[in-house]
Amino acid sequence: MYAFDEFDERLVRERVAQFASQVERRLSGALTEDEFKPLRLKNGLYLQLHAYMLRIAIPYGALNGRKLRMLAHIADVYDRGYGHFTTRQNLQFNWPKLKDVPAILSLLADVEMHCIQTSGNCIRNVTSDHFAGVAHDEIEDPRPIAELLRQWSSLHPEFDWLGRKFKIAVTGAAQDRAVLKAHDVGVRIVRDPASQKIGYCILAGGGLGRTPMEGKVLRDFLPREKLLSYLEAVLRVFNLEGRRDNKYKARIKILVHELGIDAFRARVEEEFAAIDSPRHDVDPREFARIAAHFAPPAHESLPAVSRRLEEAVAKDEALSRFVEHNLTRHKQRGYAALTISLKPIGLPPGDLTSRQMRAIADLAEKYSFDEARVAHTQNIVLPHVRLDDVADIFAILRAEGLGEANAGLITDIISCPGLDYCALATARSIPVAQALALHFADPAKQKEIGPLSIKISGCINACGHHHIGNIGILGLEKKDAESYQITIGGDPGDSYALGELLGPGLPAEMVPEAVDRIVAVYLAQRQSGETFIETYRRLGLAPFKSAFKEIADVVA
Amino acid sequence: MAAPKRPNLPAILVASDLLEGEVVFAAEQGWTRDLRQALVASDELAAQALERFGATEFLHAKVVDPYLVAVETGADGAPRPRHYREVLRALGPSVRPDLGKQADFQI
Numbered sequence: 320m321y322a323f324d325e326f327d328e329r330l331v332r333e334r335v336a337q338f339a340s341q342v343e344r345r346l347s348g349a350l351t352e353d354e355f356k357p358l359r360l361k362n363g364l365y366l367q368l369h370a371y372m373l374r375i376a377i378p379y380g381a382l383n384g385r386k387l388r389m390l391a392h393i394a395d396v397y398d399r400g401y402g403h404f405t406t407r408q409n410l411q412f413n414w415p416k417l418k419d420v421p422a423i424l425s426l427l428a429d430v431e432m433h434c435i436q437t438s439g440n441c442i443r444n445v446t447s448d449h450f451a452g453v454a455h456d457e458i459e460d461p462r463p464i465a466e467l468l469r470q471w472s473s474l475h476p477e478f479d480w481l482g483r484k485f486k487i488a489v490t491g492a493a494q495d496r497a498v499l500k501a502h503d504v505g506v507r508i509v510r511d512p513a514s515q516k517i518g519y520c521i522l523a524g525g526g527l528g529r530t531p532m533e534g535k536v537l538r539d540f541l542p543r544e545k546l547l548s549y550l551e552a553v554l555r556v557f558n559l560e561g562r563r564d565n566k567y568k569a570r571i572k573i574l575v576h577e578l579g580i581d582a583f584r585a586r587v588e589e590e591f592a593a594i595d596s597p598r599h600d601v602d603p604r605e606f607a608r609i610a611a612h613f614a615p616p617a618h619e620s621l622p623a624v625s626r627r628l629e630e631a632v633a634k635d636e637a638l639s640r641f642v643e644h645n646l647t648r649h650k651q652r653g654y655a656a657l658t659i660s661l662k663p664i665g666l667p668p669g670d671l672t673s674r675q676m677r678a679i680a681d682l683a684e685k686y687s688f689d690e691a692r693v694a695h696t697q698n699i700v701l702p703h704v705r706l707d708d709v710a711d712i713f714a715i716l717r718a719e720g721l722g723e724a725n726a727g728l729i730t731d732i733i734s735c736p737g738l739d740y741c742a743l744a745t746a747r748s749i750p751v752a753q754a755l756a757l758h759f760a761d762p763a764k765q766k767e768i769g770p771l772s773i774k775i776s777g778c779i780n781a782c783g784h785h786h787i788g789n790i791g792i793l794g795l796e797k798k799d800a801e802s803y804q805i806t807i808g809g810d811p812g813d814s815y816a817l818g819e820l821l822g823p824g825l826p827a828e829m830v831p832e833a834v835d836r837i838v839a840v841y842l843a844q845r846q847s848g849e850t851f852i853e854t855y856r857r858l859g860l861a862p863f864k865s866a867f868k869e870i871a872d873v874v875a
Numbered sequence: 876m877a878a879p880k881r882p883n884l885p886a887i888l889v890a891s892d893l894l895e896g897e898v899v900f901a902a903e904q905g906w907t908r909d910l911r912q913a914l915v916a917s918d919e920l921a922a923q924a925l926e927r928f929g930a931t932e933f934l935h936a937k938v939v940d941p942y943l944v945a946v947e948t949g950a951d952g953a954p955r956p957r958h959y960r961e962v963l964r965a966l967g968p969s970v971r972p973d974l975g976k977q978a979d980f981q982i
Contacts, residue, residue, distance in 0.1 A: 346894065348936040366939060368964050369975055371896035399974055414974075416895045667970050738960060739968035747963075749970045799958065 339421035363434030442472035449694035483569035524575030621653025625706035669697035737777030744777035746794025890941035
């Protein structure tokens with residue numbers, strides 16, 4: 320894991336002092352709310368429905384025992400004993416007091432964490448594949464460039480006040496688990512077929528929200544050393560030419576859409592050609608310094624199969640399900656990446672209590688080389704677990720209420736906080752997720768349905784990624800009541816697709832029944848081995864739409 | 876910073892406490908965290924007075940984003956917001972009945 324050097328440390332400490340002074344001036348009245356608001360937002364502090372909300376950056380989702388324990392401490396002392404992990408691999412506290420935020424930031428700095436650029440019109444926290452450095456399908460670990468981009472984008476003088484927020488995701492794997500095509504810029508590590516050299520495929524112009532767009536390839540192959548100078552050019556074109564007249568049209572996706580990807584590419588290449596390249600290029604020594612922090616841990620040489628685990632699985636059905644759904648193949652023989660589902664049936668997705676944070680800290684330290692990762696799916700991954708240890712880990716997780724064996728299944732639902740917490744939301748999301756999880760709780764039923772993603776947002780800003788859920792649910796207000804639109808066919812990965820609307824909005828209590836009807840079409844019509852999304856692609860929208868109509872007609 | 880559109884009356888004035896971030900309601904004297912103590916404006920004059928109070932308190936860095944919220948009066952005489960968003964805001968997260976005003980005041 321990356322460790323702060325003196326520059327990182329100083330930057331974060333200085334920011335804590337600055338913000339402490341800004342809070343003091345706000346409380347004395349020296350700063351007005353209009354002056355203070357953009358400052359607090361640059362430090363991840365929102366004012367939400369019930370209280371302030373502090374969004375803590377977890378760059379590319381990387382956590383360790385020390386960081387988790389500090390988050391647990393802050394949750395207990397300054398919040399209400401829990402935190403919420405988001406689709407951007409961040410953590411949100413829902414109840415901090417403004418007067419306490421400088422103290423919280425100072426504690427975070429003690430464990431090399433901060434809230435810088437977790438909000439506001441700047442380059443946000445860089446996200447990545449949660450199986451980075453672990454995945455068997457990886458060309459190269461993306462964390463060194465994720466960290467490089469974190470450093471490059473932190474307090475970047477030219478891009479600190481963009482027209483609108485800017486989100487970058489990176490992956491080094493063949494399979495896209497970082498939702499690259501929904502980001503302003505996506506960076507994919509690739510190998511040039513001709514030279515065999517490693518470089519980057521750059522995507523631009525993706526995004527969700529009220530105008531969902533698919534990111535397009537801007538550059539097939541960018542040489543490694545040009546990453547920062549090229550992104551400098553991309554950001555510069557966006558900063559200069561992106562719209563500022565309308566906040567909803569100020570994202571790069573609109574610029575790319577309005578210009579067209581070819582014209583946008585030409586503008587970027589023009590800027591790139593003119594850029595002072597030596598000044599902006601990646602310094603190979605600095606890159607090597609960063610990359611050294613991500614050297615693989617000292618894995619043991621183990622057999623590919625664990626007799627110990629096999630014997631335990633044979634005796635324990637729950638463990639067997641957990642192994643089937645929550646373990647992911649590891650590069651290293653005898654190891655697995657273990658997904659801790661933060662979707663216990665009936666509880667708010669992504670929430671973790673301070674006690675559970677400490678339990679995961681213990682597990683990470685004891686069993687996973689002191690590493691844990693936040694996934695954009697609002698789960699936590701222990702990336703380096705010996706197969707021999709899985710049964711012991713599962714026993715602890717189960718005792719902590721974290722043994723749900725549903726990773727990637729229909730109850731592994733992504734949900735934004737919705738109107739239960741969020742000031743922007745138009746409807747609640749969490750209760751809908753809870754009702755759906757309870758409806759599909761039966762493990763046998765979940766297994767029968769197989770991989771199926773449900774994603775729920777409480778407004779069109781789409782923090783819950785509803786457009787790219789196999790089944791997407793969007794909460795809106797209709798005639799002074801909450802109403803839920805359902806889309807189908809969305810895909811966040813390599814076969815990226817935006818879902819299609821099935822019909823009119825439904826009241827919350829009808830949603831589980833509607834999803835049931837949709838799933839029934841799949842179960843009745845699937846061919847051998849087909850997943851939900853594959854059946855949808857083969858059948859098209861029509862049969863799902865007519866099944867949905869039966870429910871919608873009841874409401875109408 | 877009052878909401879651009881005046882809600883129907885009766886109404887109460889809702890804001891966020893600057894220091895704590897907590898939702899507060901204008902009361903007879905200053906602010907209250909308890910919805911049942913909120914001062915209800917039933918006519919235009921009273922609504923304007925609430926808005927003036929909110930504007931002054933905002934100016935003096937006591938509260939943020941004060942605005943009027945349409946309410947109805949329940950059988951117990953206590954105001955209850957008409958819109959579901961404001962009901963949630965006045966009570967707390969519906970998914971955590973152990974937190975927020977609903978827990979603090981047993982409402």
